[in-house]
Amino acid sequence: MSKKTLLNSKDIEIILHRLACQLIENHNDFSNSVLIGLQPRGSYLANRLVALLKSDYNIKDLEFGLLDITFYRDDFRRRDEPLKATSTEIDFLIENKKVVIIDDVLFSGRSVRAALTALESYGRPENIELLVLIDRRFSRHLPIQPNYRGRQVDAINHERVIVSWKETNKKDAVYIEQK
Amino acid sequence: MDQLSVAHLLGIKYLNKNDIDLIFKTADGFKEVINRPIKKVPSLRDITIANLFFENSTRTKLSFELAEKRLSADVINFSAGQSSVKKGETLIDTVNNILSMKVDIVVMRHGNVGAGVFLSKHVNAKIINAGDGTHEHPTQALLDSYSIREKLGDVKGKKVVIVGDILHSRVALSNIFALQLQGAEVKVCGPTTLIPKYITSLGVGVETNLRKALEWCDVANVLRVQHERMDIKYFPSTREYTQLFGINKELLNSLDKEVVIMHPGPINRGVEITSDVADSDQSIILNQVENGVAIRMAVIYLLAQQIKR
Numbered sequence: 267m268s269k270k271t272l273l274n275s276k277d278i279e280i281i282l283h284r285l286a287c288q289l290i291e292n293h294n295d296f297s298n299s300v301l302i303g304l305q306p307r308g309s310y311l312a313n314r315l316v317a318l319l320k321s322d323y324n325i326k327d328l329e330f331g332l333l334d335i336t337f338y339r340d341d342f343r344r345r346d347e348p349l350k351a352t353s354t355e356i357d358f359l360i361e362n363k364k365v366v367i368i369d370d371v372l373f374s375g376r377s378v379r380a381a382l383t384a385l386e387s388y389g390r391p392e393n394i395e396l397l398v399l400i401d402r403r404f405s406r407h408l409p410i411q412p413n414y415r416g417r418q419v420d421a422i423n424h425e426r427v428i429v430s431w432k433e434t435n436k437k438d439a440v441y442i443e444q445k
Numbered sequence: 446m447d448q449l450s451v452a453h454l455l456g457i458k459y460l461n462k463n464d465i466d467l468i469f470k471t472a473d474g475f476k477e478v479i480n481r482p483i484k485k486v487p488s489l490r491d492i493t494i495a496n497l498f499f500e501n502s503t504r505t506k507l508s509f510e511l512a513e514k515r516l517s518a519d520v521i522n523f524s525a526g527q528s529s530v531k532k533g534e535t536l537i538d539t540v541n542n543i544l545s546m547k548v549d550i551v552v553m554r555h556g557n558v559g560a561g562v563f564l565s566k567h568v569n570a571k572i573i574n575a576g577d578g579t580h581e582h583p584t585q586a587l588l589d590s591y592s593i594r595e596k597l598g599d600v601k602g603k604k605v606v607i608v609g610d611i612l613h614s615r616v617a618l619s620n621i622f623a624l625q626l627q628g629a630e631v632k633v634c635g636p637t638t639l640i641p642k643y644i645t646s647l648g649v650g651v652e653t654n655l656r657k658a659l660e661w662c663d664v665a666n667v668l669r670v671q672h673e674r675m676d677i678k679y680f681p682s683t684r685e686y687t688q689l690f691g692i693n694k695e696l697l698n699s700l701d702k703e704v705v706i707m708h709p710g711p712i713n714r715g716v717e718i719t720s721d722v723a724d725s726d727q728s729i730i731l732n733q734v735e736n737g738v739a740i741r742m743a744v745i746y747l748l749a750q751q752i753k754r
Binding site for chain 2: 336337338339343344349352359383387
């Protein structure tokens with residue numbers, strides 16, 4: 267099993283700053299915008315972006331939540347392994363807000379589809395955008411594309427993209443692994 | 446521990462600690478869901494559930510029905526009063542007729558002990574026991590423990606006294622199993638006539654003095670006297686029962702600590718518990734009802750997960 271480094275910690279830092287700037291370009295001071303990280307893996311990227319926006323770009327009031335999509339997935343009872351729920355932490359409504367969904371890797375698009383359904387429970391937003399760190403091209407099952415992407419990758423099906431964060435794996439890096 | 450170790454929920458005695466942890470963790474997710482503006486998830490939209498209640502029920506039936514609807518399952522209801530059971534149909538025939546309408550899960554309450562176990566051996570559906578005679582009422586015990594965990598942080602090491610009619614109570618037996626599995630200490634308290642003879646063999650203490658029991662415990666789970674199950678007189682009068690085993694504000698105020706008060710319902714106000722206690726801040730009776738929906742959603746979700754397409 268070979269493993270290739272796609273992004274190192276320096277690359278990821280630059281990308282995070284770029285994504286933060288792109289968000290500010292569209293959302294100004296975030297007074298009418300909310301960021302939603304998808305549990306479990308998208309929460310690291312979301313937390314990192316929120317911290318960066320607050321510390322380096324002087325965004326003060328930022329509404330930020332974490333969404334668990336387990337109960338909205340379309341593969342319930344269709345896979346061998348049981349689905350595992352994590353927590354949802356959204357203590358505000360998204361009625362008329364601009365929502366940015368944040369996840370680490372965009373692959374089939376099915377998680378994002380589930381997240382769109384789940385978000386309906388919190389109101390009717392003005393619009394919803396998608397931000398991902400890694401966009402795997404040619405692997406989509408649904409017509410879903412990101413508005414903000416860290417890096418586009420042409421990984422083929424038997425390859426896996428692994429995102430490691432220093433919060434859990436000691437260092438920031440993105441790898442491509444042959445299965 | 447992502448999957449229940451059992452194929453049906455027939456009683457707490459068939460579960461292990463991991464099962465309970467998994468149910469609670471899943472229920473945490475559903476508790477968040479039922480506090481949203483839109484309290485519904487689409488998980489079970491291709492599952493059909495039959496609620497078969499051969500015995501009367503208000504809370505449990507509504508709670509199950511709501512849990513099923515919140516999960517987007519299709520629901521059919523059946524009450525023995527208006528059914529062909531009165532015309533002499535057997536339990537297996539009744540249920541098989543219902544299953545031929547393509548039902549995946551059966552929630553059943555029945556007056557006979559072991560009705561759920563019996564059914565699980567003879568019909569092809571997931572069975573959830575919603576109370577079988579004086580035997581078990583597993584979802585009630587789960588929601589009781591869940592409510593204790595929510596109020597006190599943990600069930601482990603807590604002292605719980607179950608007060609009242611232990612002899613006729615399925616809630617008591619399921620609670621004893623569930624609490625012990627999670628490392629709580631359990632005592633029962635009531636008139637000696639309403640305490641089963643061999644209850645100590647389950648490792649529970651017996652106390653016939655209510656004051657002493659309350660001084661010992663962190664939580665008091667108060668049960669109703671089940672007159673409908675009593676074929677003989679077990680105590681001289683309701684008035685005497687209330688004097689000896691009724692919980693009132695005066696008694697609680699005279700203790701040097703705050704005991705958490707629980708009741709599975711229905712309450713006979715003024716008999717086993719006075720109104721001012723039932724409605725006080727130490728009572729978590731209505732939290733129990735709210736948690737009941739989340740717990741039942743978790744149990745149904747986890748069992749449905751095992752049904753392969």
